[in-house]
Amino acid sequence: MSLESPLGRVRGLGTAKEGTGHFWHQRLTAIALIPLTFLFVVIVFAFIGADHADAVALMGNPLVATVMLLFLIVGFYHMKLGMQVVIEDYISHEGVKIAALLCVTFGGFTLATASIFAVLKLALGG
Amino acid sequence: MTQRERPMSPHLMIYRPQLTSILSIIHRGTGVGLAVGTLFITWWLVAAAMGPGPYEATRELYGSWIGLLVLFGFSVCLFYHLCNGVRHLLWDMGYLFEIEQVNASGWVMLCASAILTLVAWSIGMSL
Numbered sequence: 402m403s404l405e406s407p408l409g410r411v412r413g414l415g416t417a418k419e420g421t422g423h424f425w426h427q428r429l430t431a432i433a434l435i436p437l438t439f440l441f442v443v444i445v446f447a448f449i450g451a452d453h454a455d456a457v458a459l460m461g462n463p464l465v466a467t468v469m470l471l472f473l474i475v476g477f478y479h480m481k482l483g484m485q486v487v488i489e490d491y492i493s494h495e496g497v498k499i500a501a502l503l504c505v506t507f508g509g510f511t512l513a514t515a516s517i518f519a520v521l522k523l524a525l526g527g
Numbered sequence: 528m529t530q531r532e533r534p535m536s537p538h539l540m541i542y543r544p545q546l547t548s549i550l551s552i553i554h555r556g557t558g559v560g561l562a563v564g565t566l567f568i569t570w571w572l573v574a575a576a577m578g579p580g581p582y583e584a585t586r587e588l589y590g591s592w593i594g595l596l597v598l599f600g601f602s603v604c605l606f607y608h609l610c611n612g613v614r615h616l617l618w619d620m621g622y623l624f625e626i627e628q629v630n631a632s633g634w635v636m637l638c639a640s641a642i643l644t645l646v647a648w649s650i651g652m653s654l
């Protein structure tokens with residue numbers, strides 16, 4: 402006999418109320434990051450030896466800026482999901498675990514915002 | 528009430544290290560390494576956005592031997608995590624679960640990440 406209500410079964414979110422969302426997003430971002438990582442490496446090559454004017458010109462290319470923004474957005478999200486799993490697996494003390502999760506989430510969002518703003522500023526003329 | 532001595536489950540350290548478990552923990556380690564590396568990517572981008580002064584200072588720092596060493600470490604983490612991530616995605620799709628396949632794909636993944644790292648650095652150093 403299942404104690405699950407019919408509505409609960411249909412929603413399929415389980416006791417954690419998140420269902421397979423975390424697992425699925427981790428995989429989706431992983432797939433997206435395969436081509437994005439190679440493109441990011443190519444962009445890093447293009448920046449080798451570039452002075453500031455070159456860097457502004459490079460980031461001003463809409464393709465470069467788009468790839469950089471996608472890499473940063475998807476990458477930081479993937480990082481947050483992954484670090485969350487590592488923290489939940491290895492830190493058993495509840496208070497330390499929550500503090501670490503807050504650090505990763507706030508830190509990740511802060512770095513993501515700063516780097517995205519930097520790309521946009523460069524792309525729009527430095 | 529006296530507590531009975533219960534048998535303990537074997538601790539992780541008691542097992543002989545195996546390719547599977549070592550590659551698995553390195554995947555996590557490289558993931559954490561990449562998370563730390565996002566600091567340096569953000570630093571570089573923000574410095575560039577601040578202007579020519581901070582940008583040139585960052586370029587000089589990243590081009591120094593310690594900067595290149597950190598970059599090399601970051602690139603190793605990046606290519607390892609990328610290649611082993613593909614291996615994980617293949618498992619998610621239900622492939623390569625036999626133990627010989629798991630070991631073989633592990634060695635293929637190690638070779639692929641080493642080759643990608645070497646190719647990337649030979650291109651990078653020639654530019």
